[in-house]
Amino acid sequence: MDPSVFGDRSQIPTDVELEVALGPSIGLWRSLQAELAELFDPLVEGWSFAGKAHGWSLRLKHRDRAIVYLAPLAGRFRASLALPERAMPAALLADLPEPVRETLAAAPIYPEGRAVRIEVTSPEDVASVVALARIRMAS
Numbered sequence: 001m002d003p004s005v006f007g008d009r010s011q012i013p014t015d016v017e018l019e020v021a022l023g024p025s026i027g028l029w030r031s032l033q034a035e036l037a038e039l040f041d042p043l044v045e046g047w048s049f050a051g052k053a054h055g056w057s058l059r060l061k062h063r064d065r066a067i068v069y070l071a072p073l074a075g076r077f078r079a080s081l082a083l084p085e086r087a088m089p090a091a092l093l094a095d096l097p098e099p100v101r102e103t104l105a106a107a108p109i110y111p112e113g114r115a116v117r118i119e120v121t122s123p124e125d126v127a128s129v130v131a132l133a134r135i136r137m138a139s
Helices: 015-039 085-093 098-106 123-138
Strands: 043-049 056-062 065-073 076-083 113-120
Touching (some): 015 123, 085 098, 098 113, 113 123
Antiparallel strands (some): 043 056, 076 113
16 A cells, blocks of 8 residues: 655645645546535545555544545545444445445444555545445434
8 A cells, every 4th residue: 555645744745745646647636626525514535654665644524423535646536434334235236336345345344444546546436435425424
């Protein structure tokens, strides 16, 4: 798993640095933010540093509940979320692409749920992350 392109704990990423790092994928990042903001109002955003091995990621949460973490990578980004086991039946019934289903099946299981990580490189990936966020927040 690639770490965030932002690995310096002393430097919170700026919007300009984010746009440069993501390149054309900044549109997908903004699209995902907008869709989640519409679904989960109020959406609270905050950068968090998860250590040198992982770097900075943007946490999106609704009230006190984290929805998803977005980790900037070179030219793309990763969306990570914990999907509770009680949400797995709904996730398996959802209309998700086969690679996302495979990611769900292979996701490591922790007390807070399955650690689902999706590299976002297309609008279809954005739709998958939104679908999983909906399922997560409904559980």
